[in-house]
Amino acid sequence: MNHPQHGRRAAGRPQYRRAATTPTPVPRTHAAEPVTGAAPTAPRRRRAVAMLRPAMTLGAMTFAGGMLLSTSVPALAVTATDTEVRASVYAPAEDTISQRPQTLDVGSEVALEPIDVGGWDVEAAPPPIESSVAGLGNVSLLQSDRVVWPVDPSRTSxxxxxRNAPCAGCSTNHDxxxxNPGVGATIGSIADGVVITATESGGGLGVYVEVQHNIDGVVITSLYAHMxxxxxxxxxxxxxxxGQPLGxxxxxxxxxxxHLHLEMYGAxxxxFDGMAWLNGHVTG
Structure with a gap:
């Protein structure tokens, strides 16, 4: 029990002194945001973050689903609900090229002549000649369309x-x-044909070749000696x-x-005289 104190205030109501309290400091926020009240305590802040997490998760899942849809579904499927009629991208393009007939303008001074379309005759190729050749049997000889000189004909003997026999044992009747084109000159066949002799043991003829030809339906043989x-x-x-080389x-x-000794004979x-015959038949 407190005894009353002496003095003027002792007779009045008892006086009680309130203990001094220290004001709670208000945390400062960013300079751009004015402080409107005391900041929430730590428990309240954690509850707010916990409440925001489901919303953030749902938003992320929605964004991911939209990206998947836009990158995996064809554009035609996405727009399948479009009610507006559009042309198909697979429809062929319309050909707008105009084809006009070609024309040729001819001056009035040019005289046009009709073309004779009925002036052509078709002839069948002549049949080949079947010739019997020793050691070969029957040989089919196709007609030759070309006759050539065997060598350069400008020099002959x-x-x-x-004739006068040029050597002992040489004939006085030259066949x-x-x-004389020169030693080593190439000797060619006078026409198309089949080789019936090719030997290096030809006796007086030495190395020689014989070729059989079909010339205008006639069998002709050419002989090339002293090769x-x-x-x-x-x-x-x-x-x-x-013209094919023979030797x-x-x-x-x-x-x-x-020299080239050339003989020619028929079936x-x-x-016969090969020079006269070649002069009348050479075509190139």
Whole structure:
């Protein structure tokens, strides 16, 4: 029990002194945001964050789903509910090219002549000749359309027919023509044909070749003699064309110098003047 104090205030009501209190400091916020009240305590802040998490998770899932839909579904499927009629992207483009007939303007001074369309005749190719060749049997000879010189014809020595024998054992009745194009000159076939002889053991003819031809439906044989050893370029039974190399000019067999001895004969085997015949048949 408190005893009353002496003095003026002792007779009045008892006086009670309130203890001094220290004001609670208000936390400062960002300078741009005015302080409107005391900041929430830590428990209240944690509750607010916990309440925001489901909303943030839902928003993230919605964004991810939208991205998946936009990148995996074709544009045509997304717009399938479009009620407006549109052209299909797969429809073929309309061809707008106009095709106009070609025309040619011709001056009045040009005279037009009709073309004769009925002036052509068709002829069947002549049938081949079947020739019997020793060691080969029947050979089909196609007609040759071209006849050529076997070598350069500008230089010759002995012609066809009677002559003075140039050597012991040489004939006085020459069965062929002697061409002198020079040693080693290439000898070509006078026309298309089939090789019926190709030998390096031809006796007086030395190295020689025989080719059988179909010239205008007639069987003609050409013989090329006194060729060089080792120069034969064809074999028996081989088909050759006009101008195809057969061998080279030499001086084998009964010969007085390098030259080509050319003989020609028909189906009867009788020799004839090859120079006159070639002059009348060479086409190139």
């Amino acid at each position: 002995d012609g066809f027919g009677p 062929g023509i002697d061409f 060089q050893y080792g120069s034969l370029g064809v074999s028996v039974g081989q088909r050759v064309s006009a 080279a000019v030499g001086t084998t067999g009964q010969s007085t110098g390098p 009867d085997g009788v020799r």
